Amino acid sequence: MQHEVINKVYWVGHVDWNVREFHGYITSRGSTYNSYLILDKEPTLIDSVRAPYAGELLENIEALCPLADIRWVVCNHAEPDHSGALPAIMKACPNAKLVCDAKCRKTLELYYETAEWTFHLVKTGETLSIGERTLEFVETPMAHWPESMATWLPQDRLLFSMDAFGQHYATNERFCDDVPQDILMFEAKTYVANILMLYTLPVSKAVEAVRQLAPLVLAPSHGLIWRGEGVETILSAYDKWDKCTPQRKVLVLYDTMWKSTELMALAIVEGAVEEAKEAVDVKLLRIPLMNRTQVVTEVLDAAAFAVGTPTLNQTMLPTVADVMTYLKGLRPSNKAGFAFGSYGWSRGGPEEVEGILQGMKVDLLRPLLKANFKPSEELLGECREAGRLLVRRALDVASA
Ligand code: FEO
Numbered sequence: 001m002q003h004e005v006i007n008k009v010y011w012v013g014h015v016d017w018n019v020r021e022f023h024g025y026i027t028s029r030g031s032t033y034n035s036y037l038i039l040d041k042e043p044t045l046i047d048s049v050r051a052p053y054a055g056e057l058l059e060n061i062e063a064l065c066p067l068a069d070i071r072w073v074v075c076n077h078a079e080p081d082h083s084g085a086l087p088a089i090m091k092a093c094p095n096a097k098l099v100c101d102a103k104c105r106k107t108l109e110l111y112y113e114t115a116e117w118t119f120h121l122v123k124t125g126e127t128l129s130i131g132e133r134t135l136e137f138v139e140t141p142m143a144h145w146p147e148s149m150a151t152w153l154p155q156d157r158l159l160f161s162m163d164a165f166g167q168h169y170a171t172n173e174r175f176c177d178d179v180p181q182d183i184l185m186f187e188a189k190t191y192v193a194n195i196l197m198l199y200t201l202p203v204s205k206a207v208e209a210v211r212q213l214a215p216l217v218l219a220p221s222h223g224l225i226w227r228g229e230g231v232e233t234i235l236s237a238y239d240k241w242d243k244c245t246p247q248r249k250v251l252v253l254y255d256t257m258w259k260s261t262e263l264m265a266l267a268i269v270e271g272a273v274e275e276a277k278e279a280v281d282v283k284l285l286r287i288p289l290m291n292r293t294q295v296v297t298e299v300l301d302a303a304a305f306a307v308g309t310p311t312l313n314q315t316m317l318p319t320v321a322d323v324m325t326y327l328k329g330l331r332p333s334n335k336a337g338f339a340f341g342s343y344g345w346s347r348g349g350p351e352e353v354e355g356i357l358q359g360m361k362v363d364l365l366r367p368l369l370k371a372n373f374k375p376s377e378e379l380l381g382e383c384r385e386a387g388r389l390l391v392r393r394a395l396d397v398a399s400a
Pocket of ligand 1 (some may be wrong): 077079081084144145163221222
């Protein structure tokens with residue numbers, strides 16, 4: 001399957017309808033691996049696909065151009081969802097040189113047998129003429145790996161942006177204006193929360209660099225291609241998401257064993273709702289009814305959140321541990337909150353949650369709230385007050 005993106009630039013990738021897990025990210029709408037073919041005097045492939053789909057990629061290319069004519073294969077990112085098919089591509093395209101930066105070459109050499117490949121190393125600002133068109137390279141370290149790079153087509157004002165601006169969204173459509181906007185933006189936000197949240201500073205820098213280019217088309221390596229008004233829509237959205245900018249939204253995340261932690265969660269929400277007076281969105285989220293991908297997407301733009309767990313075998317519940325481990329790695333910035341929960345004859349669960357929040361540099365609004373077996377009325381009153389603290393923080397820091 002091929003689609004023309006603009007004149008003589010084709011999408012030749014793979015739609016992965018069935019992928020549901022992506023290094024911890026639950027991809028409930030599947031994904032796509034976007035590979036692009038530029039037909040010019042020196043035909044050029046931009047990125048590849050996961051290894052199992054190499055044959056389909058080669059068929060897509062061959063339908064447009066003999067494989068022996070491919071002169072350049074640009075690798076903007078060494079992660080295997082984009083580089084996995086390179087061994088097959090480089091073997092099938094004997095006249096192609098692999099274009100990447102020095103860090104990318106090192107990673108590719110560790111992943112694959114590259115002795116037969118001819119590399120052409122590039123840096124930010126360097127260009128490569130492929131005929132009527134010129135490629136210009138922009139290194140974007142840590143958006144998403146150290147070797148991440150974008151490739152700019154100045155004549156068309158088209159940026160192959162790699163992971164940035166992507167979405168895990170399988171569809172037969174290729175352009176942002178051909179799909180429901182609410183789903184598109186939801187998946188774009190979910191993608192930022194689950195892939196890029198740890199890298200707020202480098203991603204912000206990359207977005208600023210993209211703005212300077214004033215692109216007409218943003219062609220990411222997953223999901224739909226942004227064009228027309230969609231370009232400004234996604235750039236503006238990134239201005240908020242890539243800094244985890246707090247909105248008027250607070251979360252109470254919890255799981256429970258024998259309802260003690262749940263009683264505390266409900267009291268925290270009660271206090272929060274009373275304080276919010278509808279000016280702040282207050283959400284109670286029971287962790288096992290969601291998945292970790294949904295939870296971190298909610299956290300992305302929350303101003304403050306509380307996390308509660310009972311104690312099981314001197315630690316937190318496995319459901320809470322799953323989410324906290326994932327969240328710890330993504331380390332959302334600009335957040336405040338606190339931990340709460342219960343214990344019986346041994347302590348451990350709520351203390352562990354608080355330790356993780358501290359490690360994530362969450363601004364702790366109050367000391368740990370703990371119930372021994374069952375919360376007393378006095379403790380539930382403290383929980384209600386704690387809920388008010390979440391809302392006050394949201395009103396203080398959030399944009400409207
Ligand atoms: Fe889609 Fe960082 O790979």
